[in-house]
Amino acid sequence: MLEGRISNVPHVPRGRSLLDARDMMRNPVAVFEKYRARLGPTFTLHFGGVKASLVSTDPAILEHVLRSNRDNYEKSYIQVERMVEFQGEGVVNTHGEAWLRQRRLLAQGFKPAYLDKLLPMQQDVLQGLMSDFDRDVRKGPVDVRRQMLRFTLRLVGKSLFGRTMRIEELEQIADIIASIEAFAHRQITQPWKIPWFRLSGQSAKYQQLRRDGDAIALRHIRARITEGLRENDILQVLLETPYQDTGQTMDEPLVLTESLQMLVAGNQTSSNALTWIFYLLARHPKYIREIRDEVVAVIGENAIDYQNLHQLEGTVRVIDEAMRLFPPFWMIDRVALKTDEIGGVHIPAGVMVIPYIYGTHRNPAQWEDVETFDPRRFERGRSKERHPFAFIPFGGGPRLCLGANLAVMQILMIVVAFVRHYDFTLANDEPVAIQPKMLLQPQSAVIMNFQAAKHT
Numbered sequence: 008m009l010e011g012r013i014s015n016v017p018h019v020p021r022g023r024s025l026l027d028a029r030d031m032m033r034n035p036v037a038v039f040e041k042y043r044a045r046l047g048p049t050f051t052l053h054f055g056g057v058k059a060s061l062v063s064t065d066p067a068i069l070e071h072v073l074r075s076n077r078d079n080y081e082k083s084y085i086q087v088e089r090m091v092e093f094q095g096e097g098v099v100n101t102h103g104e105a106w107l108r109q110r111r112l113l114a115q116g117f118k119p120a121y122l123d124k125l126l127p128m129q130q131d132v133l134q135g136l137m138s139d140f141d142r143d144v145r146k147g148p149v150d151v152r153r154q155m156l157r158f159t160l161r162l163v164g165k166s167l168f169g170r171t172m173r174i175e176e177l178e179q180i181a182d183i184i185a186s187i188e189a190f191a192h193r194q195i196t197q198p199w200k201i202p203w204f205r206l207s208g209q210s211a212k213y214q215q216l217r218r219d220g221d222a223i224a225l226r227h228i229r230a231r232i233t234e235g236l237r238e239n240d241i242l243q244v245l246l247e248t249p250y251q252d253t254g255q256t257m258d259e260p261l262v263l264t265e266s267l268q269m270l271v272a273g274n275q276t277s278s279n280a281l282t283w284i285f286y287l288l289a290r291h292p293k294y295i296r297e298i299r300d301e302v303v304a305v306i307g308e309n310a311i312d313y314q315n316l317h318q319l320e321g322t323v324r325v326i327d328e329a330m331r332l333f334p335p336f337w338m339i340d341r342v343a344l345k346t347d348e349i350g351g352v353h354i355p356a357g358v359m360v361i362p363y364i365y366g367t368h369r370n371p372a373q374w375e376d377v378e379t380f381d382p383r384r385f386e387r388g389r390s391k392e393r394h395p396f397a398f399i400p401f402g403g404g405p406r407l408c409l410g411a412n413l414a415v416m417q418i419l420m421i422v423v424a425f426v427r428h429y430d431f432t433l434a435n436d437e438p439v440a441i442q443p444k445m446l447l448q449p450q451s452a453v454i455m456n457f458q459a460a461k462h463t
């Protein structure tokens with residue numbers, strides 16, 4: 008129940024929200040940016056003219072919601088109830104003790120020491136991908152997002168399910184996830200159609216698809232158990248790690264839910280991030296040369312490992328700056344459980360609070376020249392210039408992205424492989440616009456030419 012109104016912040020009138028409803032469906036970031044320019048870092052609006060929401064790009068408010076007073080803010084019904092229908096209940100969409108128990112166990116699979124063990128298998132997978140890519144680029148320009156989807160599906164998929172998961176199975180599961188996500192997106196943006204989706208049998212159709220995807224993953228999990236095969240992958244952690252409280256391991260349905268939730272969480276996020284990274288590198292080729300020089304200086308002829316990848320400080324700065332400008336999650340959402348007050352802003356229970364990441368990364372109180380691509384802002388020591396929650400591509404607080412270490416490792420591996428082998432340019436000079444869906448995608452295909460690198 009709402010208790011009173013959100014107060015002490017500028018408000019988008021309900022009529023305006025309704026008038027902007029169509030634009031909101033097409034490009035919510037453009038609408039949010041218009042409100043932010045007019046009203047400042049924090050404002051309220053009614054989503055679809057209905058749901059009272061506080062949108063904020065103020066890092067102090069975000070820190071309060073995501074960290075200091077996190078127990079008062081749960082993920083919204085969109086992430087929890089809507090998603091349970093297709094994803095079951097796992098770490099992404101549970102709360103309290105159930106979430107913490109899962110999070111602690113799963114976190115074992117994302118520790119640097121474990122990822123270091125996973126890395127050789129990931130290098131083999133990457134090598135195979137690079138040979139296929141090399142064949143493709145010899146034929147002409149390529150669609151970078153499509154390519155990156157292939158790269159991350161295989162890398163993330165194999166890091167979760169291991170070497171023995173067949174590519175065709177991974178692709179089948181990914182196609183099913185993509186259809187279900189498109190359907191979930193329609194349910195979120197057009198909630199009034201939900202009864203019709205049920206009546207017309209569409210919901211049942213997607214439930215069946217979900218069961219088909221589950222069956223493929225389950226066959227693989229069962230084969231791992233019956234064959235007694237051991238691999239350095241995340242599935243092994245799920246199957247073997249005992250819970251601290253009971254000493255028991257995870258049961259099979261939960262292993263299935265968690266592994267699929269992580270595939271959903273980790274595949275398109277990383278491929279979108281990589282697409283924007285390559286787009287920005289092509290627009291700023293001096294950084295391609297800088298990264299290449301750094302790779303030679305830091306790794307040289309040595310094998311890549313978790314340590315030396317992370318010594319590529321200049322490369323990490325480019326990745327961070329790309330995720331500042333184009334954060335794959337452009338927003339996240341929470342709901343206030345009890346009435347709260349943040350820096351004089353009154354937040355009634357039941358209000359949706361939106362940490363608006365895209366706007367936070369462009370908040371002029373935190374960043375200079377917000378639209379300029381300038382990796383130097385991430386130089387050592389300069390983070391003191393801003394609030395710790397001014398840069399949150401992986402979220403913040405205890406629900407920080409569980410896969411962040413894996414994502415950065417894989418992105419670094421891919422960027423290193425590409426700058427070692429290729430110079431690249433955009434086929435077309437026109438800037439690529441954003442298309443914010445669940446994730447921040449490019450509106451049009453990012454087509455690029457790749458030529459063998461000229462080593463100087």
Ligand code: HEM
Nearest residue numbers: 269272273276277280335336339401402406408409410414
């Ligand atoms: C560049 C790539 C990625 C980005 C930008 C990203 C971003 C995020 C963000 C912003 C959240 C927080 C959501 C919220 O608080 O509502 C999150 C959560 C999560 N991410 Fe990622 N993610 C990425 C890759 C991955 C990968 C590779 C995996 C696993 C294979 C993964 C697994 C998860 C999980 C399980 C959660 C939920 C954690 C929890 O609620 O405790 N992510 N991610």
